[in-house]
Amino acid sequence: MSEHFSDRLRRTAEPIWKAQHAHPFVRGVGQGNLDRERFEYWVRQDYCFLVEYCRLFALAAARSPDLPTLTRFAELLRATAVTEMSLHRELAAGLGISEAELEGEPMAPTTQAYTDFLVRTAATGDFAELCAALLPCMWGFSEIGLQLALGPRPADTRLAAWVDAYADPDFAALADWCRGLVDRLGANAPPATLQAMEAAFMTSSRYELAFWGMAWRMERWPA
Amino acid sequence: MSEHFSDRLRRTAEPIWKAQHAHPFVRGVGQGNLDRERFEYWVRQDYCFLVEYCRLFALAAARSPDLPTLTRFAELLRATAVTEMSLHRELAAGLGISEAELEGEPMAPTTQAYTDFLVRTAATGDFAELCAALLPCMWGFSEIGLQLALGPRPADTRLAAWVDAYADPDFAALADWCRGLVDRLGANAPPATLQAMEAAFMTSSRYELAFWGMAWRMERWPA
Amino acid sequence: MSEHFSDRLRRTAEPIWKAQHAHPFVRGVGQGNLDRERFEYWVRQDYCFLVEYCRLFALAAARSPDLPTLTRFAELLRATAVTEMSLHRELAAGLGISEAELEGEPMAPTTQAYTDFLVRTAATGDFAELCAALLPCMWGFSEIGLQLALGPRPADTRLAAWVDAYADPDFAALADWCRGLVDRLGANAPPATLQAMEAAFMTSSRYELAFWGMAWRMERWPA
Amino acid sequence: MSEHFSDRLRRTAEPIWKAQHAHPFVRGVGQGNLDRERFEYWVRQDYCFLVEYCRLFALAAARSPDLPTLTRFAELLRATAVTEMSLHRELAAGLGISEAELEGEPMAPTTQAYTDFLVRTAATGDFAELCAALLPCMWGFSEIGLQLALGPRPADTRLAAWVDAYADPDFAALADWCRGLVDRLGANAPPATLQAMEAAFMTSSRYELAFWGMAWRMERWPA
Numbered sequence: 097m098s099e100h101f102s103d104r105l106r107r108t109a110e111p112i113w114k115a116q117h118a119h120p121f122v123r124g125v126g127q128g129n130l131d132r133e134r135f136e137y138w139v140r141q142d143y144c145f146l147v148e149y150c151r152l153f154a155l156a157a158a159r160s161p162d163l164p165t166l167t168r169f170a171e172l173l174r175a176t177a178v179t180e181m182s183l184h185r186e187l188a189a190g191l192g193i194s195e196a197e198l199e200g201e202p203m204a205p206t207t208q209a210y211t212d213f214l215v216r217t218a219a220t221g222d223f224a225e226l227c228a229a230l231l232p233c234m235w236g237f238s239e240i241g242l243q244l245a246l247g248p249r250p251a252d253t254r255l256a257a258w259v260d261a262y263a264d265p266d267f268a269a270l271a272d273w274c275r276g277l278v279d280r281l282g283a284n285a286p287p288a289t290l291q292a293m294e295a296a297f298m299t300s301s302r303y304e305l306a307f308w309g310m311a312w313r314m315e316r317w318p319a
Numbered sequence: 320m321s322e323h324f325s326d327r328l329r330r331t332a333e334p335i336w337k338a339q340h341a342h343p344f345v346r347g348v349g350q351g352n353l354d355r356e357r358f359e360y361w362v363r364q365d366y367c368f369l370v371e372y373c374r375l376f377a378l379a380a381a382r383s384p385d386l387p388t389l390t391r392f393a394e395l396l397r398a399t400a401v402t403e404m405s406l407h408r409e410l411a412a413g414l415g416i417s418e419a420e421l422e423g424e425p426m427a428p429t430t431q432a433y434t435d436f437l438v439r440t441a442a443t444g445d446f447a448e449l450c451a452a453l454l455p456c457m458w459g460f461s462e463i464g465l466q467l468a469l470g471p472r473p474a475d476t477r478l479a480a481w482v483d484a485y486a487d488p489d490f491a492a493l494a495d496w497c498r499g500l501v502d503r504l505g506a507n508a509p510p511a512t513l514q515a516m517e518a519a520f521m522t523s524s525r526y527e528l529a530f531w532g533m534a535w536r537m538e539r540w541p542a
Numbered sequence: 543m544s545e546h547f548s549d550r551l552r553r554t555a556e557p558i559w560k561a562q563h564a565h566p567f568v569r570g571v572g573q574g575n576l577d578r579e580r581f582e583y584w585v586r587q588d589y590c591f592l593v594e595y596c597r598l599f600a601l602a603a604a605r606s607p608d609l610p611t612l613t614r615f616a617e618l619l620r621a622t623a624v625t626e627m628s629l630h631r632e633l634a635a636g637l638g639i640s641e642a643e644l645e646g647e648p649m650a651p652t653t654q655a656y657t658d659f660l661v662r663t664a665a666t667g668d669f670a671e672l673c674a675a676l677l678p679c680m681w682g683f684s685e686i687g688l689q690l691a692l693g694p695r696p697a698d699t700r701l702a703a704w705v706d707a708y709a710d711p712d713f714a715a716l717a718d719w720c721r722g723l724v725d726r727l728g729a730n731a732p733p734a735t736l737q738a739m740e741a742a743f744m745t746s747s748r749y750e751l752a753f754w755g756m757a758w759r760m761e762r763w764p765a
Numbered sequence: 766m767s768e769h770f771s772d773r774l775r776r777t778a779e780p781i782w783k784a785q786h787a788h789p790f791v792r793g794v795g796q797g798n799l800d801r802e803r804f805e806y807w808v809r810q811d812y813c814f815l816v817e818y819c820r821l822f823a824l825a826a827a828r829s830p831d832l833p834t835l836t837r838f839a840e841l842l843r844a845t846a847v848t849e850m851s852l853h854r855e856l857a858a859g860l861g862i863s864e865a866e867l868e869g870e871p872m873a874p875t876t877q878a879y880t881d882f883l884v885r886t887a888a889t890g891d892f893a894e895l896c897a898a899l900l901p902c903m904w905g906f907s908e909i910g911l912q913l914a915l916g917p918r919p920a921d922t923r924l925a926a927w928v929d930a931y932a933d934p935d936f937a938a939l940a941d942w943c944r945g946l947v948d949r950l951g952a953n954a955p956p957a958t959l960q961a962m963e964a965a966f967m968t969s970s971r972y973e974l975a976f977w978g979m980a981w982r983m984e985r986w987p988a
Contacts, residue, residue, distance in 0.1 A: 147386055150393065151889070154381035157396060158374045158441075159666050161734065163422065166373055167400045173380060174397040177390045199386065208968075209878035216881045219381075219888035220605050220820070222668040284732040288607065299877075302986070317971070374666070382889050384957065431745075432655035435662045442665035443597070443828050445891040509953040511830065522654075525763070540748070596835055597827045603842060604823035604884075609816055609868065613846045616819065619826060620843040623836045645832065665827075 101282030102231070102275045105294060109301040113236065121308040122240055125258055128250030135254065136191050138311040140201045143184045145307075148211035150177045152230050155218035159226065168273065183261065190254065205317055206310035210303035217296055224281040228293035231274050232300040237262045238271035324505030325454070325498045328517060332524040336459065344531040345463055348481055351473030358477065359414050361534040363424045366407045368530075371434035373400045375453050378441035382449065391496065406484065413477065428540055429533035433526035440519055447504040451516035454497050455523040460485045461494035547728030548677070548721045551740060555747040559682065567754040568686055571704055574696030581700065582637050584757040586647045589630045591753075594657035596623045598676050601664035605672065614719065629707065636700065651763055652756035656749035663742055670727040674739035677720050678746040683708045684717035770951030771900070771944040774963060778970040782905065790977040791909055794927055797919030804923065805860050807980040809870045812853045814976075817880035819846045821899050824887035828895065837942065852930065859923065874986055875979035879972035886965055893950040897962035900943050901969040906931045907940035 106113070116122060121138070124130030153173035160166035188198045203211070218226045241262025250256045261267070282293060309315075329336070339345060344361070347353030376396035383389035411421045426434070441449045464485025473479045484490070505516060532538075552559070562568060567584070570576030599619035606612035634644045649657070664672040687708025696702045707713070728739060755761075775782070785791060790807070793799030822842035829835035857867045872880070887895045910931025919925045930936070951962060978984075 147389070150389055151381045154377045154389075154393070154396075157400075158377035158381065158438075161738070163370055163400075163404075166370070166377075170373065170377070170393075170396045170400040173377075174393045177380075177386075177393040181386075205878070209874070209881065212878065212881040212885045215381075215889060216885035220884060222670075224668075286730040286732075292607070306987075318975075384961070428655070432651070432658065435655065435658040438666060439658045439662035443661060445893075447891075507955040509955075515830070529764075541752075593832055593835070596839065600823045600827035600835075600839070600842075603846075604820045604827065604887075609846075609850075612816070612819055612823075616823070616839075616842045616846040619823075620839045623826075623832075623839040627832075661827075 100275075100279045101290070101293075102235075102278050105228070105231075105278070105297045106235075108294065109232070109298055112298075112301045112305050113239070116236060116240065116305050116308060117243060119305070119308040119312070121312045122244075125255050126244040126247050126250065128252045128255050130252075130255060132191070134311055134314060136193065137314045139184060139188050139191060140193065140198065141204055141207045141307075141311060143181065143188065143198050144201055144203045144207050145211060146176060146181055146184065148215060149230075149233065150181075152214050152218050152226070155215070156223075156226055156230065159218075159223050161223065165277070172270065187254065187257070202317075204310055204315045206303070206306050206315055210300075210307065213299060213303065221296070222289065222292065224278075224285065224289055225292050225296045227274070227278050227281055229296040229300050231278050232297060232304050234267075234271040234274050236301070236304050238268045242268065323498075323502045324513070324516075325458075325501050328451070328454075328501070328520045329458075331517065332455070332521055335521075335524045335528050336462070339459060339463065339528050339531060340466060342528070342531040342535070344535045345467070348478050349467040349470050349473065351475045351478050353475075353478060355414070357534055357537060359416065360537045362407060362411050362414060363416065363421065364427055364430045364530075364534065366404065366411065366421050367424055367426045367430050368434060369399060369404055369407065371438060372453075372456065373404075375437050375441050375449070378438070379446075379449055379453065382441075382446050384446065388500070395493065410477065410480070425540075427533055427538045429526070429529050429538055433523075433530060436522060436526065444519070445512065445515065447501075447508065447512055448515050448519045450497070450501050450504055452519040452523050454494075454501050455520060455527050457490075457494040457497050459524070459527050461491045465491065546721075546725045547736070547739075548681075548724050551674070551677075551724070551743045552681075554740065555678070555744060558744075558747045558751050559685070562682060562686065562751050562754060563689060565751070565754040565758070567758045568690075571701050572690040572693050572696065574698045574701050576698075576701060578637070580757055580760060582639065583760045585630060585634050585637060586639065586644065587650055587653045587753075587757060589627065589634065589644050590647055590649045590653050591657060592622060592627055592630065594661060595676075595679065596627075598660050598664050598672070601661070602669075602672055602676065605664075605669050607669065611723070618716065633700065633703070648763075650756055650761045652749070652752050652761055656746075656753065659745060659749065667742070668735065668738065670724075670731065670735055671738050671742045673720070673724050673727055675742040675746050677717075677724050678743060678750050680713075680717040680720050682747070682750050684714045688714065769944075769948045770959070770962075771904075771947050774897070774900075774947070774966045775904075777963065778901070778967055781967075781970045781974050782908070785905060785974050785977060786909065786912060788974070788977040788981070790981045791913075794924050795913040795916050795919065797921045797924050799921075799924060801860070803980055803983060805862065806983045808853060808857050808860060809862065809867065810873055810876045810976075810980065812850065812857065812867050813870055813872045813876050814880060815845060815850055815853065817884060818899075818902065819850075821883050821887050821895070824884070825892075825895055825899065828887075828892050830892065834946070841939065856923065856926070871986075873979055873984045875972070875975050875984055879969075879976060882968060882972065890965070891958065891961065893947075893954065893958055894961050894965045896943070896947050896950055898965040898969050900940075900947050901966060901973050903936075903940040903943050905970070905973050907937045911937065 121130065121134065124134070150173055153169050153176060157166050157169035157173060160169055185195055185198060188195070214229055217229045221229070241259060241264070244259045245263035250259060278293070278297075282290060285293070344353065344357065347357070373396055376392050376399060380389050380392035380396060383392055408418055408421060411418070437452055440452045444452070464482060464487070467482045468486035473482060501516070501520075505513060508516070567576065567580065570580070596619055599615050599622060603612050603615035603619060606615055631641055631644060634641070660675055663675045667675070687705060687710070690705045691709035696705060724739070724743075728736060731739070790799065790803065793803070819842055822838050822845060826835050826838035826842060829838055854864055854867060857864070883898055886898045890898070910928060910933070913928045914932035919928060947962070947966075951959060954962070
């Protein structure tokens with residue numbers, strides 16, 4: 097049987113994804129020794145990210161070619177806006193960050209660049225590009241969560257909860273559904289579409305890696 | 320206290336809304352004597368409409384200026400895609416229409432014209448226009464449901480269920496929330512924005528009335 | 543050599559296109575006996591149409607996959623907004639319609655339905671659907687112009703000028719370029735894309751025919 | 766008379782715009798001693814930028830509230846896609862960069878971040894935000910061109926031509942037209958709109974400054 101399109105994408109992005117797994121931020125989560133300041137920074141910026149990721153799911157729902165796909169994205173949107181963001185708010189509360197502070201957090205340069213890329217692609221690209229652009233975030237977090245869950249459980253309860261959330265089989269199932277969607281859209285697609293999908297997948301992969309780097313060095317806008 | 324913007328819109332559209340209340344289709348629902356064929360036609364076309372109305376909520380979520388508005392539209396989208404459309408599928412099943420038949424129903428001219436107007440406005444207009452365009456459907460159905468609920472309960476259980484659904488206080492609360500949003504967007508808006516909002520509200524109102532007419536004469540595309 | 547995709551589209555739409563050629567409005571132009579009132583109505587509504595058709599070219603430019611395509615649509619947009627609309631303004635002036643009157647003309651139901659379909663498809667569909675949706679207008683007018691030019695020249699100078707404009711080889715070249723674009727986008731495209739493209743082409747073809755009908759009966763919104 | 770909205774925007778952005786005028790890249794152009802490598806880098810990246818800036822004008826045309834605004838953006842789009850990009854191709858040719866090389870140039874991180882921000886805002890924001898986002902590029906280049914033209918003419922003919930292009934009164938007129946449009950959209954706009962417009966203007970201003978910095982250090986993606 098021939099390789100799925102998502103396998104090919106994953107292989108092309110291998111050096112970037114490998115660098116994600118090896119990133120000191122990710123390893124710090126797994127080893128339970130990531131410092132609180134960097135983790136707090138990540139929580140704030142990921143909250144900003146999720147607001148925009150919701151817009152991505154919303155545009156995906158709006159542009160879905162059929163009702164089952166539309167419904168799935170509608171559920172993903174609501175789950176993100178309601179469930180996942182609530183978890184972030186709780187996590188933030190545990191770190192002493194008020195909801196108002198969280199809402200008022202300005203996006204750092206990498207968060208803005210990544211989310212502008214995602215929303216722009218979702219609004220003006222073809223539906224297949226939109227799906228290829230949103231895949232690396234879901235798939236990557238699931239892969240990282242599952243990988244870290246193989247190691248010893250982090251002593252830090254917050255970091256342990258982080259691993260649990262992204263190692264969750266339900267989350268893996270969501271990522272699998274997205275992969276399947278990309279595979280279906282890539283099957284029999286003409287070369288120009290495949291190229292555009294690969295470009296979107298690679299750009300998002302690069303931004304996923306850059307997001308860890310941003311959190312690690314607690315990036316700020318130049319004064 | 321000055322009048323809310325939505326009161327002004329409602330007043331401008333009064334002749335059209337009055338014609339809705341007086342429409343033989345609407346009166347037939349209330350009196351419980353609407354023939355089954357016309358009702359069945361309406362169920363099929365309203366199902367087509369709802370798929371596109373979901374896209375409208377999705378675009379509203381994608382373009383919401385803040386997280387609470389985004390979240391509310393995300394919930395509306397899911398409630399429509401999952402709950403309301405399931406009710407339509409049940410209603411259709413009760414009328415002997417299979418799910419496959421329902422999904423395969425082609426849009427009649429008025430359904431297509433109305434939904435293309437809505438999605439086009441949602442995709443390329445300002446957010447305030449999007450909200451003004453989506454209001455007449457929610458508000459109108461709530462008003463009609465509440466009005467019909469004042470009369471005797473239709474003997475036909477299907478029509479009685481129809482009245483119950485749209486007379487529901489939760490549905491009225493949704494319509495109120497949409498009105499409040501339009502009021503906030505219209506408050507202190509410059510004349511050009513108010514004009515664009517009024518034009519969108521009037522166009523949707525006209526299409527709401529035309530939708531009853533379409534169902535009454537069971538409109539089809541010319542051969 | 544295998545058939546081009548646009549040949550297949552044209553063949554599927556044959557009954558609709560044939561009905562266009564046979565339409566009393568089109569025949570009236572060719573025979574030079576179309577009454578002035580209907581022609582005037584058409585000029586007004588086609589002006590409304592062109593404003594929206596410009597938006598279609600603009601969205602096509604914005605979403606073009608490469609610079610040559612973007613540039614071509616940029617030129618088409620400017621040619622339509624500046625040159626073709628000036629010709630309509632002159633034509634209108636010759637009919638005693640002031641520019642202010644022309645700008646203030648409200649869209650009739652068919653013009654609104656067609657242009658909302660076009661802009662909605664251009665804003666939320668894939669680029670291939672956008673191109674398939676815009677083709678029937680350009681190709682159809684070119685085909686009708688060339689067909690009418692084979693007959694005797696209409697005595698009415700306005701109708702003769704109309705035939706000249708759409709029989710122009712430059713206009714045919716534009717239509718050919720659009721066909722070529724659709725052929726390239728359809729080549730090797732997966733079934734779902736081809737279906738979406740065909741659906742868009744058929745819907746626009748139906749609206750092209752309906753546009754002649756609208757002008758013939760001088761359609762107005764119901765009171 | 767009260768201050769125009771664009772004056773207020775300009776004042777808020779003053780530290781950023783001042784930093785642009787003082788930037789070694791800009792001063793190097795004015796003093797005629799900018800090294801060829803950095804200038805070549807800028808030509809390549811600005812060419813990438815212009816392709817996306819065309820998409821911005823196209824979306825502006827598609828979403829213009831009236832025909833004169835639509836037509837103006839159509840002309841700007843064509844002038845950029847045809848005239849300005851030809852000048853860049855000539856400039857590149859003079860530097861020994863082939864057209865194929867120019868077309869194949871990958872966007873550096875800052876070019877990608879800025880253009881994704883612009884296209885995203887143009888596609889999903891309100892029309893007023895779109896206009897506020899596109900203003901800093903046109904106005905800023907005009908201001909810098911006029912400022913440099915006050916000094917001695919750079920000996921380097923390429924840099925002299927650069928100054929001439931952006932000090933051109935026609936270019937200043939375009940920037941003025943954009944300012945006037947932003948002023949009209951900001952007049953009587955509600956606070957939320959003014960805030961969104963200011964945020965867009967500030968973000969673009971920051972990216973304009975970052976663009977000089979990118980060219981100065983010849984930014985590349987991390988390996």
